[in-house]
Amino acid sequence: MAGNSFGTLFRLTTFGESHGSAIGGILEGCTAGLELDLDFIRTEMLRRKPGQSEITTQRKEDDEVEFLSGVFEGKTIGTPIGFIIRNKDQQSADYDHLKKVYRPGHADEVWMKKFGVRDYRGGGRSSARETAARVVGGSIAKLLLAKENIEVNAFVSSVKDIVLDKEYHELNLKDAEQNIVRCPDESTAKKMISCIEAAKTNGDSVGGVITCIISGVPAGLGEPVFDKLHAVLGHAMLSINAVKGFEIGNGFQSTKLYGSENNKIESGVAGGISTGEDIVLKVAFKPVSTIAKAQQTKDIHGNEVTLEAKGRHDPCVLPRAVVIVEAMAALVIEDFMQLQSANRR
Amino acid sequence: MAGNSFGTLFRLTTFGESHGSAIGGILEGCTAGLELDLDFIRTEMLRRKPGQSEITTQRKEDDEVEFLSGVFEGKTIGTPIGFIIRNKDQQSADYDHLKKVYRPGHADEVWMKKFGVRDYRGGGRSSARETAARVVGGSIAKLLLAKENIEVNAFVSSVKDIVLDKEYHELNLKDAEQNIVRCPDESTAKKMISCIEAAKTNGDSVGGVITCIISGVPAGLGEPVFDKLHAVLGHAMLSINAVKGFEIGNGFQSTKLYGSENNKIESGVAGGISTGEDIVLKVAFKPVSTIAKAQQTKDIHGNEVTLEAKGRHDPCVLPRAVVIVEAMAALVIEDFMQLQSANRR
């Protein structure tokens, strides 16, 4: 376990630093004979792409995926799918001022303590640039799941204190793609956008919550005891940059109810196994650490210094993170589908 | 991944149903030469034991651990530690009424859908009886960690709407053992106990939150990307029965802050790697599903039936779950300590 792989049978292994020459990955366990819908994959990549709207970072990344193996005449052939995404708009100069400074809220300092060296250019391996590889894997997982009518839909359900106060089944989840913040309720979306714009103007950042609905999952997925379905979903979500919390079903809210009340509420998982109902989960994203405002931090010698961020950063990462949450959910479900096939052979 | 193992190098694999002849496990990766402090292990088991107070189940379980291997002349020898705990007070008769009924909120029905058969006697493998094996593994992990001054202390920080409103460093965490609900603040503890007693009287159950503080962890633990320290901690906690949510640091609360505010808050983990500061995490336990009150549910033929629970059950599982949370945290930290040794060789 060097921490670069996710999944048992359907497994994504990734590599790459934000400012190296490329990032990429290897996806194992993709069933042979799947038509690899490149348009769909491209669309998914665009949902994550920086610079897609005025409330995301204006940094430009080239997110073009090159598939190197595992596909022949447009279809998967059962072998590992290798892919790379070149890093083009690197602008390393933006990061020179970080050579001797640890950014607050980032992994810079602990990375140095862990490895004894670090690539100071923009986070290196700890940069969210890495999540592009997850979207590639996740989009292929979605193609496999779609053949069995399993769907994964996430959306932004809160930004700072703007909270979407409708139940998910009162909404058309596809409407989330109708606005730049990806909240399926238009009036709430507008308030969220204003909130993000205000933070941006102020040189600050805001966080929020993404809700994810997985529908069409057959009953019986999940492995008892340590690999309960929601435990692995939690692992998946908590591995996304900036995530600080995870809930299955009504999560922390359930602690406020009596058992007699709570027993009536469905979360899509019982005892760690899918029930066949919609699976509902929530993921908390902290406000991103890199802000334009001057901040106090430490340099590599331990001295207090003031840092003013120079690069171009997201005031709110949630709109772009929706597709990453979906990708991780899809990777988990496809893996458990395969595990269940083996159980039931 | 059949779901019965946790950990990579320091790994616990468990087996056993609540009403089979025994449960047990195999703990691999325990360094040779550790004095196996049986008194400590016994004390830990007592913290989990049913029947320890009037606010836990009155069911009696025999929790005596028999070590079968891996220990010679009182010390570990580097080989796997096999252990069993016999199931004695089984009273299967208590469960005969469940042969044809699925309990609400339990895994009974999905288990049937997953495997096609089930052991209907009290949850079988999905019973929390299984967590006894985790406490054995966790207590050995604690012995290893104690040699390097790493400590794991959990406590009950809320029960239903009774919330402990002090910061953990204002408290003496060891005081949690001074009362039956395991909250280190005496006056809050009293309110929690009353709340649980009221639920019990009412034939109902309540949930709450356990907070866990891991101190003394060196900077650098955690593997980048998919096996971030808090992602694996989240996986560990979410695998415990009745857990519905997990937070690292200020978790969902962080979504309400600006980046400039949140950057000042320490959670013990940055970018998935330990910082050397105390690690703070929170775990949400739903109210347990089995209640004395009559409930509507389904039988195995899909008919609506009324179920009145007969066995002896916990009105609130949190006091007994404190040691389970600690056990899982200790298993995770010891595993990452070993992984880091390998990284740094």
Next chain:
Amino acid sequence: MAGNSFGTLFRLTTFGESHGSAIGGILEGCTAGLELDLDFIRTEMLRRKPGQSEITTQRKEDDEVEFLSGVFEGKTIGTPIGFIIRNKDQQSADYDHLKKVYRPGHADEVWMKKFGVRDYRGGGRSSARETAARVVGGSIAKLLLAKENIEVNAFVSSVKDIVLDKEYHELNLKDAEQNIVRCPDESTAKKMISCIEAAKTNGDSVGGVITCIISGVPAGLGEPVFDKLHAVLGHAMLSINAVKGFEIGNGFQSTKLYGSENNKIESGVAGGISTGEDIVLKVAFKPVSTIAKAQQTKDIHGNEVTLEAKGRHDPCVLPRAVVIVEAMAALVIEDFMQLQSANRR
């Protein structure tokens, strides 16, 4: 990887030292609904049991298996099968003379170097006593495979320079059980037995080769590249005590042929994937290291000493190893059957 588990989905994890209180294991991934044929398992255990004939060790071991979980009303329920075998005839006194001496050809000295401590009583974890747990797992694998007409038959094909010179399809493999050396050709068997008896009289030991035929395996098992079917079979066989060599098909003999000749020979595996034909493999067992003859060796201080073995040992381990080879083969095949189900979902 602490080395105590074998398999990915169908996985056996074992524990236990030869002179601890018990050995045992956990078998994960056994499909629910299998009738657990205890008579068959007992018969398999008897094939491995010491003391079964005059050419095996006269040591008595109690090989009674106690199943602790995973079975309900005679059938497997999909949960891990925990089992133990008590160590009864320990006679630790026999090993007191080994407290300060490293036996030649054994793991005593390296074990000390690896772990810094050791259980000197008869090999501890490195003892072949551990293989009893493999036979339990292997016999359950055979029960699963039998439902699909997959059969595993091994036999002794050479003892020292006595070589069975018939092809396997000229023989009735079941005849191997008709004599104490487990060679399916009566006249060769007799020579082998004489050879072993001569070694025994002389206080010495002899080795040989076990051939294993796996029939009924569907085409398509094995994972390309690193987990070729014969690579995992090789791993499995080389993990058995005293094994020094492994061949698939005509193995080393193939190096003597031209490609045009060799291409006509079937080994049951092509490019690491099963072809649907019989899989043929050979396993080389060295003569066991413990012999009655006095030998020069080292004590724990590095001094040369003369060692005369006292315990009761096998002059030739092959007759008892036949069932162990079969067990490992069955574990491998069942695991690959499950992996292939997942591939093909």
Next chain:
Amino acid sequence: MAGNSFGTLFRLTTFGESHGSAIGGILEGCTAGLELDLDFIRTEMLRRKPGQSEITTQRKEDDEVEFLSGVFEGKTIGTPIGFIIRNKDQQSADYDHLKKVYRPGHADEVWMKKFGVRDYRGGGRSSARETAARVVGGSIAKLLLAKENIEVNAFVSSVKDIVLDKEYHELNLKDAEQNIVRCPDESTAKKMISCIEAAKTNGDSVGGVITCIISGVPAGLGEPVFDKLHAVLGHAMLSINAVKGFEIGNGFQSTKLYGSENNKIESGVAGGISTGEDIVLKVAFKPVSTIAKAQQTKDIHGNEVTLEAKGRHDPCVLPRAVVIVEAMAALVIEDFMQLQSANRR
């Protein structure tokens, strides 16, 4: 386990078909701070490269490795090392005649049975082209091992019936690089070369044995029971294309000796754990299946057809396989070094 990864902590995952756009891999667990000696890696790649002499295939492959991550300012940084090797001289036309024919001795037919589709251009994923990625990983492992004076040296010890009849310590192993067949004994090398040239002239192929000596390994490597050092080495070697047999120490020869004789022979491994002495292993390579001679085979409809190979092929793969054997050995040893660091923390 999708079969594309090897190792636990130091782990190589590979992808790529012979006639896709690139092959490559991800190497995890490489300690930070290693100077990545690109000249050394290039030299190792040249030892494997086709077309290096008149006794290897005249096919040209571009083996230039592009490193994409894990390296910064010339040194490793602890993150996964991603790399690709473009496929340039593909000449797919050479393979069109194979679209409807299964080559004898190859994986073509079983691959079809396994996946239901196949890339018919030259073996696809089952091609030995994939071993180039192993050499990249192996050469980095060697760099890490060299820092602790661990060395891996392999050489050709037999070709068909030409057998090198000297013990390895009578030879200077580095002399293997002095001739094109890579046998460290000049006169034997000449005979081997003649043997290969004769086979080539005849449109046929020959196999042989590679011996590998690993020196400087500290005592204590290897994990008891299932992951004995030689079991994992065997797995590694048997995963190389065309390998049919594996021996540790005197292997099958040990079966011809008495225990009293064999106990005196050192193989570098006892009970699955390294002893600190040189580790000696042998690997049997069958004659490669692709030959120029016309052969009888089957087409995809099951009809008997005559196949005349067209591509350019190796009459004997052993000279180029020496570095692959070394690479796999180095991967195994570095992984066990890391595991032992964790054991001993």
